[in-house]
Amino acid sequence: MAEELSLYRRWRPKRFAEVVGQELVVATLKRAVAQGKLYHAYLFAGQRGVGKTTLARLLARAANCLAPEDGEPCNRCPNCVRILSGQSLDVVEIDGASHRGIDQVRQLREEVAFLPVGARYKVYIIDEVHMLTQEAFNALLKTLEEPPAHVIFMFATTEPHKVPATVLSRCQAFWLRPIPEELIAKKIKEVAQAEGFALSEGAAEFLARRSGGSLRDALVLLEQLGRAGPITSDQIEAYLGLPPRVQLDAFLEALVAKDGARALEIIADLARRGRDFALFVEEALSRARDRVVAGEDELLSLLPDLVELRAQLPRAFSRRLHLELFVLEKCGVPKPSQPDGLKTSFPPAEQEKVVSPKDNPGESLGLSTAASATENLPCYSSETSEKGEAFRFQGAKEDDRWAEFLRAAWEKRADLGVFLAPAQQSYVDGVLRLVLPEGFRFHYESLKERELLADLEEVARKFYDPLLAVEISYAGDDGPKPLTFEEAVRLLAESLEGKIIGP
Numbered sequence: 001m002a003e004e005l006s007l008y009r010r011w012r013p014k015r016f017a018e019v020v021g022q023e024l025v026v027a028t029l030k031r032a033v034a035q036g037k038l039y040h041a042y043l044f045a046g047q048r049g050v051g052k053t054t055l056a057r058l059l060a061r062a063a064n065c066l067a068p069e070d071g072e073p074c075n076r077c078p079n080c081v082r083i084l085s086g087q088s089l090d091v092v093e094i095d096g097a098s099h100r101g102i103d104q105v106r107q108l109r110e111e112v113a114f115l116p117v118g119a120r121y122k123v124y125i126i127d128e129v130h131m132l133t134q135e136a137f138n139a140l141l142k143t144l145e146e147p148p149a150h151v152i153f154m155f156a157t158t159e160p161h162k163v164p165a166t167v168l169s170r171c172q173a174f175w176l177r178p179i180p181e182e183l184i185a186k187k188i189k190e191v192a193q194a195e196g197f198a199l200s201e202g203a204a205e206f207l208a209r210r211s212g213g214s215l216r217d218a219l220v221l222l223e224q225l226g227r228a229g230p231i232t233s234d235q236i237e238a239y240l241g242l243p244p245r246v247q248l249d250a251f252l253e254a255l256v257a258k259d260g261a262r263a264l265e266i267i268a269d270l271a272r273r274g275r276d277f278a279l280f281v282e283e284a285l286s287r288a289r290d291r292v293v294a295g296e297d298e299l300l301s302l303l304p305d306l307v308e309l310r311a312q313l314p315r316a317f318s319r320r321l322h323l324e325l326f327v328l329e330k331c332g333v334p335k336p337s338q339p340d341g342l343k344t345s346f347p348p349a350e351q352e353k354v355v356s357p358k359d360n361p362g363e364s365l366g367l368s369t370a371a372s373a374t375e376n377l378p379c380y381s382s383e384t385s386e387k388g389e390a391f392r393f394q395g396a397k398e399d400d401r402w403a404e405f406l407r408a409a410w411e412k413r414a415d416l417g418v419f420l421a422p423a424q425q426s427y428v429d430g431v432l433r434l435v436l437p438e439g440f441r442f443h444y445e446s447l448k449e450r451e452l453l454a455d456l457e458e459v460a461r462k463f464y465d466p467l468l469a470v471e472i473s474y475a476g477d478d479g480p481k482p483l484t485f486e487e488a489v490r491l492l493a494e495s496l497e498g499k500i501i502g503p
């Protein structure tokens with residue numbers, strides 16, 4: 001016995017009745033066979049895995065069967081058996097992708113002149129017919145214009161728009177739809193049971209959804225996963241490199257609750273795991289859609305925004321930054337405290353007045369992190385402090401320099417740029433002081449994180465002074481007038497010359 005056939009080959013329909021999801025096409029073909037009214041050229045168009053060549057092969061057998069039953073091939077007569085075993089000289093399969101030239105079609109034109117060897121019809125199944133060259137199409141057309149009575153062409157293509165209209169007009173064309181998910185789920189449950197694979201109801205539905213209307217893809221996936229043991233949704237996610245549903249749900253719920261801090265945290269986690277942000281948004285959209293269909297109306301308003309985001313993200317200069325700005329836009333500025341879900345626990349208000357170097361492990365990185373609720377530092381928007389007045393002597397020049405620094409920070413790490421954008425800064429005597437205004441506490445907390453601090457310090461030392469120290473503080477309730485979110489985004493956009501942000 002030859003090597004074991006793959007699952008989808010073994011389960012390829014042998015009768016029209018076994019074809020999944022193409023009832024109308026099947027009914028038309030069966031009727032044509034039963035009435036003996038066959039065309040000389042058929043075209044099956046549709047995405048991969050929906051049954052194009054399967055239908056062509058079924059039709060090739062049914063047309064040649066010596067004892068068809070209601071349009072179905074009997075699969076027992078000599079003609080059926082020969083075709084099924086691939087030994088018939090009268091049914092020829094040609095891959096349009098590798099036999100696309102004029103020579104092949106010329107040879108084919110010579111062959112079609114000869115009568116079939118044992119069967120009633122000579123059948124030429126040309127897969128991916130759109131790959132043929134123009135010359136080849138022209139040669140083919142001559143045969144199609146005056147086809148010998150004993151010849152049937154069956155073309156399959158994923159791209160019917162690339163097939164010349166002159167050829168299309170000579171064919172009975174069928175547009176095969178993607179197979180509905182519920183039919184794929186039903187089929188793979190049936191196959192799993194017969195093959196002894198453990199497949200839960202939920203996993204079957206999930207797998208069907210992931211197959212994008214292609215039964216072949218679903219069966220290939222089923223086979224690959226089924227050999228490893230019981231198939232679960234988690235396994236399917238891991239195998240396909242999809243973000244876990246719990247994470248997608250957490251992200252969607254954060255957006256609905258306008259919990260920007262939580263959503264940004266999930267994005268940071270994706271970055272740490274090296275995940276593809278575009279795929280994540282794609283999956284989040286698909287998950288949101290599923291939940292809306294299941295009756296969760298509160299997610300409905302997210303769908304248009306997610307659709308737009310999905311379209312934008314692959315083209316975004318920085319996908320992460322784009323996604324983060326989307327979150328900030330949807331949620332506004334993160335709230336100071338989120339009891340659940342935030343890994344960072346904010347210190348109680350009394351403790352944040354002054355953090356001495358000894359108390360702060362961040363000091364070991366050579367960073368001075370001062371948290372002060374009252375100190376007024378020079379900044380863009382503060383009009384009150386004396387230091388601020390003194391600092392403003394340098395005016396626009398400093399603004400430019402800060403914008404340059406912001407760009408450098410953003411180039412180092414997109415999230416560093418996002419968190420620094422609303423900060424008010426001064427650089428005096430080797431100390432870069434950054435004050436996050438009221439309302440930007442999440443940014444402040446994020447910047448103090450060891451990893452981000454190290455990057456911030458690195459950029460700042462390159463930019464200003466190799467020996468510089470960084471001080472970060474949060475202006476708290478009594479601090480200078482905070483920037484609004486729009487101002488913060490505008491600031492970042494301006495500093496990057498509007499390259500990334502904006503409609």
Ligand SMILES: [Zn+2]
Nearest residue numbers: 065074077080
């Ligand atoms: Zn037969």
